[in-house]
Amino acid sequence: xxxxxxxxxxxxxxxxxxxxxxxxxxxxxxxxxxxxxxxxxxxxxxxxxxxxxxxxxxxxxxxxxxxxxxxxxxxxxxxxxxxxxxxxxxxxxxxxxxxxxxxxxxxxxxxxxxxxxxxxxxxxxxxxxxxxxxxxxxxxxxxxxxxxxxxxxxxxxxxxxxxxxxxxxxxxxxxxxxxxxxxxxxxxxxxxxxxxxxxxxxxxxxxxxxxxxxxxxxxxxxxxxxxxxxxxxxxxxxxxxxxxxxxxxxxxxxxxxxxxxxxxxxxxxxxxxxxxxxxxxxxxxxxxxxxxxxxxxxxxxxxxxxxxxxxxxxxxxxxxxxxxxxxxxxxxxxxxxxxxxxxxxxxxxxxxxxxxxxxxxxxxxxxxxxxxxxxxxxxxxxxxxxxxxxxxxxxxxxxxxxxxxxxxxxxxxxxxxxxxxxxxxxxxxxxxxxxxxxxxxxxxxxxxxxxxxxxxxxxxxxxxxxxxxxxxxxxxxxxxxxxxxxxxxxxxxxxxxxxxxxxxxxxxxxxxxxxxxxxxxxxxxxxxxxxxxxxx
Amino acid sequence: xxxxxxxxxxxxxxxxxxxxxxxxxxxxxxxxxxxxxxxxxxxxxxxxxxxxxxxxxxxxxxxxxxxxxxxxxxxxxxxxxxxxxxxxxxxxxxxxxxxxxxxxxxxxxxxxxxxxxxxxxxxxxxxxxxxxxxxxxxxxxxxxxxxxxxxxxxxxx
Numbered sequence: 001x002x003x004x005x006x007x008x009x010x011x012x013x014x015x016x017x018x019x020x021x022x023x024x025x026x027x028x029x030x031x032x033x034x035x036x037x038x039x040x041x042x043x044x045x046x047x048x049x050x051x052x053x054x055x056x057x058x059x060x061x062x063x064x065x066x067x068x069x070x071x072x073x074x075x076x077x078x079x080x081x082x083x084x085x086x087x088x089x090x091x092x093x094x095x096x097x098x099x100x101x102x103x104x105x106x107x108x109x110x111x112x113x114x115x116x117x118x119x120x121x122x123x124x125x126x127x128x129x130x131x132x133x134x135x136x137x138x139x140x141x142x143x144x145x146x147x148x149x150x151x152x153x154x155x156x157x158x159x160x161x162x163x164x165x166x167x168x169x170x171x172x173x174x175x176x177x178x179x180x181x182x183x184x185x186x187x188x189x190x191x192x193x194x195x196x197x198x199x200x201x202x203x204x205x206x207x208x209x210x211x212x213x214x215x216x217x218x219x220x221x222x223x224x225x226x227x228x229x230x231x232x233x234x235x236x237x238x239x240x241x242x243x244x245x246x247x248x249x250x251x252x253x254x255x256x257x258x259x260x261x262x263x264x265x266x267x268x269x270x271x272x273x274x275x276x277x278x279x280x281x282x283x284x285x286x287x288x289x290x291x292x293x294x295x296x297x298x299x300x301x302x303x304x305x306x307x308x309x310x311x312x313x314x315x316x317x318x319x320x321x322x323x324x325x326x327x328x329x330x331x332x333x334x335x336x337x338x339x340x341x342x343x344x345x346x347x348x349x350x351x352x353x354x355x356x357x358x359x360x361x362x363x364x365x366x367x368x369x370x371x372x373x374x375x376x377x378x379x380x381x382x383x384x385x386x387x388x389x390x391x392x393x394x395x396x397x398x399x400x401x402x403x404x405x406x407x408x409x410x411x412x413x414x415x416x417x418x419x420x421x422x423x424x425x426x427x428x429x430x431x432x433x434x435x436x437x438x439x440x441x442x443x444x445x446x447x448x449x450x451x452x453x454x455x456x457x458x459x460x461x462x463x464x465x466x467x468x469x470x471x472x473x474x475x476x477x478x479x480x481x482x483x484x485x486x487x488x489x490x491x492x493x494x495x496x497x498x499x500x501x502x503x504x505x506x507x508x509x510x511x512x513x514x515x516x517x518x519x520x521x522x523x524x525x526x527x528x529x530x531x532x533x534x535x536x
Numbered sequence: 537x538x539x540x541x542x543x544x545x546x547x548x549x550x551x552x553x554x555x556x557x558x559x560x561x562x563x564x565x566x567x568x569x570x571x572x573x574x575x576x577x578x579x580x581x582x583x584x585x586x587x588x589x590x591x592x593x594x595x596x597x598x599x600x601x602x603x604x605x606x607x608x609x610x611x612x613x614x615x616x617x618x619x620x621x622x623x624x625x626x627x628x629x630x631x632x633x634x635x636x637x638x639x640x641x642x643x644x645x646x647x648x649x650x651x652x653x654x655x656x657x658x659x660x661x662x663x664x665x666x667x668x669x670x671x672x673x674x675x676x677x678x679x680x681x682x683x684x685x686x687x688x689x690x691x692x693x
Contacts (some may be wrong), residue, residue, distance in 0.1 A: 085609045105606040159576055264575025305609060344637040345610035365639045367649050368597070395576040425580045425654045431597030466598055469608030473637060477649050508649070 040507070041516045042133035045140070048526050051077035052533025057525065058083070058316055058332055060309070061340035062300050063091025065500040065514035067292035068137065069338045069522050070299060076526065081332050082296065083304040083320055085470045089296075090289030091340075092123035092471055093511065096373065096461055097284065104467040110435050113375070113459040117407070118415040120373030121285040122463035124511050125402075125417075126150065126278045133515035134288070138281065141291035148278040149405045151269035152390020158449050159395045162260035167392065167449050172252070173262045175215060175232035179222035180254040182214020190220070224250050265393035273510065280405060301332070306341065309351035311495045335532075336525050338518070340501045342366070344472040353494040360486035364503060366466070366473020368427040372398070372442040374418035374460040379410060380452040396445040397426035413458060418442040431464040438462035476503035491517070498525055580654045587667025590660055595668075598638070603672035610637075616672040624680040627665045628688045631656065642689055658685040 055078050059070045062084035074080045088094075096102065098114040114120075126148040127134050138145055153174070156167035188194055189203050189210075198206060211220055215227040222228060229248040236247035257263070268274055281287040293300060303323035310317045316337035322328040339346065344366045351358075381387040381403050389405040398419035407414065419442040421427040430438050439460035447453035465474035478487065491504045500521040505513030582590060592601075598612040599605055605614030620626060634640030639653065641661065646653035656664070662682045669676040 105608050105612065106600045107606075157576070261575035264577065341609075347636045348610040362636050365634060366637055393576055395578060397578075423578055423580070423651065424648050425582070426578065428597050428654060429593045432593055432595075464597070467606075472608070472610050472612075477647065479647050 040130060040132050040512050042131075042136065042512070042519070045136065046072050046519050046523065048072065048076035048523070049530065051526070052529055055079070055529050055533065056081075056315075056334035056336070057522075058318055058334035058337045059340065060306055060318060060337065061085075061091060061342075061501070062089040062289070062293070062296075062302075063340055063501065063514060064093050064134075064289065064511045065340040065502070065504075065518040066091070066338070067289060067296065068133075068515050068518040069340070069500060070296055071292055072519070073338075073522055073525075074296065074299065078529075079334070080296075080299050081334065082300040083306055083318060083332060084300055084302050085305050085323070087302045087323075088286075088289075089293035089300060090286050092465075092468075092474075093285055093289040094123050095119050095121050095284030095286040096463070102461070102463070103469070104435065104464065105469055105472070106467060108435050110461050112373075112461045114373070114415055114461075115375065115413045117283075118375060118404075118413065119284045120371060120415060120417055120461070121280075122371045122373075122468075123465075124285055124509075126274075126280055127511070128273050128275065129277045129279070130272075131510065131512035131515075133519070134511050135279070137292075137515070138279075138288060141288070141295065143287045143291050144282040145279040146282050146406060148280040149389025149403075150274050150276060150278050150391065152387060152403070154385075155387050155390040155403065156392040156449060157262040157265040157394070158392060159261055160448075161395070162262055165448060167394075168260075168262055169233065170265070172232040172249070173257070173260075174266055175228060176222075176252045176257045177263045177266060179214045179216065179228060179231070179251060180257055182210040182216055183220060183222040184254075186210045186214075186216065186220040222251060224248050261395075268391070268393065282406070304330075306349060309337070309339065309349060309497070311337070311352060311497055316496050335496065336529060337497045338521055338525065339497055339499050340514075340518070342471050342473065342501065343476055343503050345470075346499075351497070353497060356486075356489035357492070357494045357497075357499075360490035361499075363482050363486045364476040364478060364490075366471075367475050367477050367509070368424055368431055369465045369474035370419055370421040370427050370430045370438065370462065371417060372419035372438055372460055372462040373415055374439070374442060374446070374453075375413055375415045375458040376452075376456040377413055377458050378456060379407075379414035380456055381414075381416070381450065382409065384452060385450075392449060394445075394449060396448060397421060397423070397430065398442055398445045399423060399426065401446055401449060416446075418446050418460065419462075427464075430462075431466050435462045435464075438464065475509035478508060491521070493524065493528065577651065580648075580652050582656070582660065585657070585659050585663050587663035587665075588671075590656065590664040591667055594641075594654070594656075595664065603668065615668050615674075617674060621669055621674055621676065624665055624669065624676070624678065625684070625688060627668070628661060628680060628685050629692060631661050631665070632685070632689050633692055642692070644689060644692070658682050658689060661685050 057073050057078045057080050059066045059082040062082050066082055067089060070080045070082045096112045097119045098112055098116060100112040101109060103109040153171035155170055157170055157173050158167040186207055189206055214222055215231045216222055217225055217227055225248055228251050233249055234246045235249045238246040304320040305323055306318050306320045308319040315333050315335045317331055317333040319329060319331050343361050343364045347361045387403050388408050389403050392401040399422055400420040402417035421430055439462050443453055443457050465471055490499055498521045500518040502509055502513040504517040507513030599615050603615035605612045632642030633645045640646045641656040643655045646655050659682045662680050662685045666679045
């Protein structure tokens with residue numbers, strides 16, 4: 001690449017000014033809290049050669065990582081046994097529907113009372129178009145996908161501290177924020193403040209782009225009129241006949257736009273992992289794990305609580321309790337072990353691995369998160385507010401309200417995701433509540449955004465991930481420092497044991513991290529097994 | 537060796553100061569006190585210094601109401617009549633520096649996922665320790681002082 005430091009600095013400064021102010025750039029990154037923007041390492045279906053004759057693998061955990069590992073190893077000819085704590089496949093890949101019962105740690109049991117066809121995904125709920133591993137397995141296993149609506153310009157951004165607590169349409173907030181920045185930058189250009197950085201020729205282009213991007217008028221001003229209303233919306237929409245004439249809306253001023261803080265919600269849909277197109281399995285995320293479960297059939301032993309893992313030079317033995325028969329202890333053994341148990345739990349299970357892996361397991365605390373599903377008597381968000389899918393972001397402790405991406409215009413009841421809490425103090429406080437309190441709080445807070453809640457609420461269900469019996473947390477939290485010290489030790493083989501899961505990936509919290517870590521682990525396992533088979 | 541060696545702690549501090557690849561966010565969030573009016577983000581600190589309220593809003597999420605703990609695929613330790621609570625210093629260090637799945641709450645040790653972590657002040661840590669050690673069937677008569685928590689925090693790696 002040809003070096004041209006002067007020019008590149010200038011461009012960088014321009015980009016920084018045009019795209020995002022320093023604060024919002026920081027916010028943009030902060031909103032990565034839902035996932036690192038790492039591209040998948042998945043390049044296509046795994047092609048393993050045949051397994052050595054009689055070779056066996058024990059897979060611990062039937063979440064996405066365990067299911068992928070078991071499925072591929074079985075296809076390659078390994079004898080595979082999977083031990084799973086729950087009575088279902090999937091782990092955090094999970095859907096709650098009417099009739100489901102869920103008992104969290106501490107003993108509180110909830111019964112889901114949603115109408116037929118309605119559901120929430122308490123765990124992962126969306127598949128970015130570039131998570132090619134997950135999408136590939138959906139295709140191979142016949143799991144139907146539909147669009148997941150992430151961005152909806154007619155959904156709200158809301159802060160208790162802005163506009164008297166009145167929710168604002170994303171469309172208007174975005175138009176005003178961009179419009180004012182464009183106008184400021186145009187002024188800076190026209191007053192020659194950028195002469196040192198931008199050539200005269202580029203300044204002309206810059207002004208053109210700012211007018212277009214920011215919906216400015218002919219004088220490079222962001223003002224009430226056709227241009228701005230075409231972005232932020234009208235007081236009265238254009239129509240036909242005698243009522244055709246539109247009424248333009250008044251933009252919110254620069255100072256109010258900035259002090260509202262609502263710009264903090266704008267970059268969500270710009271994050272790589274949340275860029276359109278996203279997908280969801282038709283009928284619920286667990287369609288994926290159940291498809292794997294059907295494939296693996298009797299290879300998966302459910303209700304098996306692993307209490308001890310031991311390896312020697314010949315193989316690996318897991319001791320487990322059968323949850324449905326108190327006190328019944330059994331063992332399972334194999335030549336190799338792919339262990340996908342979340343580190344929050346694995347750290348408490350005796351396992352004879354060396355210090356590097358043991359220290360790595362102990363170095364990763366788990367993030368908290370909450371989801372609350374709320375059923376309403378009608379789809380008022382569609383009927384009254386023309387919100388079809390997408391997400392409202394708020395500074396209320398509920399964090400988000402997500403509108404269903406399916407069943408549009410239905411005349412029956414509807415289910416909202418009434419809370420998806422990712423600010424950690426809010427999440428801890430909700431975890432500390434009883435499920436009934438969480439649902440009541442979600443209704444109370446949500447009614448500050450949608451007044452219809454009070455009339456239309458029907459029933460709800462709440463999942464706090466730190467109280468989920470098979471997870472004890474939402475996902476593993478890594479930092480640059482803990483990754484540098486422990487990540488390779490976590491992912492590397494220790495004797496005959498290898499770990500897999502989102503915690504063994506750079507795609508924290510994403511199913512694609514589980515898929516790619518599993519494929520990486522079994523590829524290495526297979527090479528070892530083949531080498532050992534050849535030596536024997 | 538454990539996760540709280542001097543090296544790990546120093547590295548974590550460096551990162552908290554903004555050395556992560558998410559450099560801009562952490563620089564911004566770690567160097568600027570998070571204001572209550574900053575966008576849709578809320579400050580990750582409790583305002584109360586009442587031990588009971590701190591327990592009921594944070595600790596009982598895992599350790600459960602009444603400190604009874606819980607068991608499933610793994611377990612959360614009970615704090616009811618736990619002999620380990622005999623050492624108030626042990627409790628303080630556990631809360632300050634974290635332990636396995638339990639996050640650190642001391643500002644020096646805490647880390648979260650991109651946003652600022654939840655932290656407790658030395659006064660809050662002392663208050664919640666003294667609450668736990670005098671409730672749930674615990675009857676310890678040697679309360680920890682804020683100065684003691686502060687000293688432990690200084691001496692912690």
